[in-house]
Amino acid sequence: MEHRIERIKKQLHSQSYKLTPQREATVRVLLENEEDHLSAEDVYLLVKEKAPEIGLATVYRTLELLSELKVVDKINFGDGVSRYDLRKEGAEHFHHHLVCIECGSVEEIEEDLLGDVEKMIEGQWDFQVKDHRLTFHGICRVCKKAAVTTNSTS
Known part of the structure; x- marks a missing residue:
């Protein structure tokens, strides 16, 4: 630290x-x-x-x-x-997040997933990208598993 x-x-x-x-x-x-x-x-x-x-x-x-x-x-x-x-x-860039809309948990993705997208934006739009951030909203594996368990016992 x-x-x-x-x-x-x-x-x-x-x-x-x-x-x-x-x-x-x-x-x-x-x-x-x-x-x-x-x-x-x-x-x-x-x-x-x-x-x-x-x-x-x-x-x-x-x-x-x-x-x-x-x-x-x-x-x-x-x-x-x-x-x-x-x-x-x-x-070099902000990391990405997965946000569960059921329980609110947040998971981080450390890999930079947008390198190719940045190159495309810089080339096609002549726009110099300084940073980016990406957040996916969905249902996490824990909530998905809980839903499957609930549905299979109903």
């Missing part, structure tokens, strides 16, 4: 920002809960345990700054709540 914090600190410094104690507490919470796709409120509640003096506005500002600097990605899974996802080390 310390290695990643040091890397984020360097990213901030390269853009003339400091890794203040409040920012570091926020980054640590994101690192510790990397799989959870936390909302700003979730981050705030967890940061508050580490730094009781921190305010919600500070956490929001920190998350927005980290988003602008591409340390985190701000995502919305269609439920009206912005969530924050740390960019993977060395990731």
Whole structure:
């Protein structure tokens, strides 16, 4: 974890920002809960345990700054709540998600599935792609299995 914090600190410094104690507490919470796709409120509640003096506005500002600097990605899974996802080390693009419309689970796809699509867009539309994100909404394997089990016992 310390290695990643040091890397984020360097990213901030390269853009003339400091890794203040409040920012570091926020980054640590994101690192510790990397799989959870936390909302700003979730981050705030967890940061508050580490730094009781921190305010919600500070956490929001920190998350927005980290988003602008591409340390985190701000995502919305269609439920009206912005969530924050740390960019993977060395990731050229945002990773993709599978969102279950039954149970709300979120699964990540680390592979970049859109390389060929980007080339096509750049070629046909003369559009320079800087980033992309892809979210599939459907029914996860657990919910599908539960539905099959329910239907076969009915």
